[in-house]
Amino acid sequence: MTTDLVQAPPPTASGPLSLVLFSGTDDKLSAAAILVAGAAMMGRPVRLFLQYWAADAFRRDHIFRHHGIAGGTTAAQRAAFTASVARGQHWSDTLRQAKELGDVRVSVCALALDLLGATKDDFDPVVDDVEGVAAFMAEAGDAITFI
Amino acid sequence: MTTDLVQAPPPTASGPLSLVLFSGTDDKLSAAAILVAGAAMMGRPVRLFLQYWAADAFRRDHIFRHHGIAGGTTAAQRAAFTASVARGQHWSDTLRQAKELGDVRVSVCALALDLLGATKDDFDPVVDDVEGVAAFMAEAGDAITFI
Amino acid sequence: MTTDLVQAPPPTASGPLSLVLFSGTDDKLSAAAILVAGAAMMGRPVRLFLQYWAADAFRRDHIFRHHGIAGGTTAAQRAAFTASVARGQHWSDTLRQAKELGDVRVSVCALALDLLGATKDDFDPVVDDVEGVAAFMAEAGDAITFI
Numbered sequence: 001m002t003t004d005l006v007q008a009p010p011p012t013a014s015g016p017l018s019l020v021l022f023s024g025t026d027d028k029l030s031a032a033a034i035l036v037a038g039a040a041m042m043g044r045p046v047r048l049f050l051q052y053w054a055a056d057a058f059r060r061d062h063i064f065r066h067h068g069i070a071g072g073t074t075a076a077q078r079a080a081f082t083a084s085v086a087r088g089q090h091w092s093d094t095l096r097q098a099k100e101l102g103d104v105r106v107s108v109c110a111l112a113l114d115l116l117g118a119t120k121d122d123f124d125p126v127v128d129d130v131e132g133v134a135a136f137m138a139e140a141g142d143a144i145t146f147i
Numbered sequence: 148m149t150t151d152l153v154q155a156p157p158p159t160a161s162g163p164l165s166l167v168l169f170s171g172t173d174d175k176l177s178a179a180a181i182l183v184a185g186a187a188m189m190g191r192p193v194r195l196f197l198q199y200w201a202a203d204a205f206r207r208d209h210i211f212r213h214h215g216i217a218g219g220t221t222a223a224q225r226a227a228f229t230a231s232v233a234r235g236q237h238w239s240d241t242l243r244q245a246k247e248l249g250d251v252r253v254s255v256c257a258l259a260l261d262l263l264g265a266t267k268d269d270f271d272p273v274v275d276d277v278e279g280v281a282a283f284m285a286e287a288g289d290a291i292t293f294i
Numbered sequence: 295m296t297t298d299l300v301q302a303p304p305p306t307a308s309g310p311l312s313l314v315l316f317s318g319t320d321d322k323l324s325a326a327a328i329l330v331a332g333a334a335m336m337g338r339p340v341r342l343f344l345q346y347w348a349a350d351a352f353r354r355d356h357i358f359r360h361h362g363i364a365g366g367t368t369a370a371q372r373a374a375f376t377a378s379v380a381r382g383q384h385w386s387d388t389l390r391q392a393k394e395l396g397d398v399r400v401s402v403c404a405l406a407l408d409l410l411g412a413t414k415d416d417f418d419p420v421v422d423d424v425e426g427v428a429a430f431m432a433e434a435g436d437a438i439t440f441i
Contacts, residue, residue, distance in 0.1 A: 167325075167329065167439075169321075169322065169325050169364075169441075170364065170366065171366070171367070171371070172366040198325050198328070199321055199325055199375075200321075200364070200366075200367055200371055203371060214366075215366045215368070216366060217365060217366050218364065218365015218366050219365060256328075258328060261378070262374055262375070262378045263374060264374070279332075280328050280329060280331070280332035281332045281335055281336055283332070284307070284329075284332045284333055284336055284338070285336065287307070288307055289307050289308060289309045289435070289436065289437045290436065290437035290439075291311070291329070291437070291439045292439065293325075293329075293439050293440060293441045
């Protein structure tokens with residue numbers, strides 16, 4: 001990879017990595033946690049905004065349950081993912097480590113509370129606060145990644 | 148949220164919010180409409196580019212039908228979403244309001260017409276025009292959010 | 295489209311189009327390939343980072359198999375997509391053409407090798423290299439699109 005960096009100097013990321021997490025399946029949440037950890041390792045601020053099924057997956061009593069994997073996957077893919085989870089760490093632990101390492105904030109969308117019939121206290125402590133979409137957008141910068 | 152804004156002044160979004168809508172399920176379209184409304188409230192231009200199943204969901208005779216929810220969701224999540232839809236407004240109405248409020252343009256991908264065997268007239272009036280991918284990209288700026 | 299460009303001069307994209315491909319279904323991979331081709335036509339560098347099921351779809355012995363379509367689609371949508379594939383070109387051929395046309399690099403996530411029990415040699419030659427998430431992020435710039 002070093003040679004690539006020599007060939008083309010990397011663009012400098014100047015804004016936060018702003019992720020809207022929508023999906024609540026363990027494979028997508030694991031992929032998101034890897035991106036968050038990568039950004040935190042590079043010193044980039046990360047903002048997570050939890051909507052819908054991702055918010056549901058962060059509930060205190062749900063977070064370590066199995067949340068399934070994305071639609072359109074095969075039985076072989078599901079088996080590979082299950083084996084991978086068994087030998088790796090949970091996506092929420094990757095997020096917790098990223099929060100210790102860098103500037104990572106996790107907000108749950110105010111509208112998701114209504115959808116789920118939940119309050120702030122129903123969420124795992126990895127969630128920092130409840131926020132409206134306009135407040136998230138004000139901090140998100142130009143680029144929003146939807147997962 | 149005010150305290151967060153004091154702690155860290157928000158980055159200034161200088162480009163449009165450019166969304167490629169691919170998925171045609173009502174939960175993802177609702178999440179997209181919330182992001183569009185948030186951006187429009189903040190005075191940010193929004194460009195929507197409809198591909199595949201999202202384009203299908205915007206057909207004049209389809210738009211108010213049920214379009215299902217994303218794969219990988221549970222029966223409890225589907226029930227929560229159905230209840231939420233019954234007491235809230237349709238995602239297409241949120242988009243119509245966002246268009247009245249700000250600079251929001253909805254384009255359907257030219258290739259989607261071929262896929263769906265459709266013409267411009269088959270789409271709901273919330274769709275402004277048909278556009279090729281290069282034309283969308285020319286206006287999209289650096290950041291593209293895929294939903 | 296010309297009239298739109300006259301009304302509002304397009305923002306200049308200054309960074310690469312950086313796509314994280316997660317999903318391995320043929321409809322999402324086709325949508326991704328269209329965006330890649332559009333960016334390459336405009337002279338914009340493209341960086342693709344393959345995670346999870348997208349990485350699986352790029353395996354040498356898998357790439358031309360059917361990989362299904364996204365969850366939440368209807369039987370009519372699946373039939374329309376199958377007909378479209380039969381009369382169009384495969385998404386991997388669109389990517390190969392985009393690579394001839396412009397600066398397009400395809401990297402597979404190092405963690406995906408572990409998940410899939412694969413090595414670099416198991417992937418189709420359209421894949422350029424194996425890369426860690428931090429290396430991808432260093433080149434990705436501010437904006438990351440997740441598909």
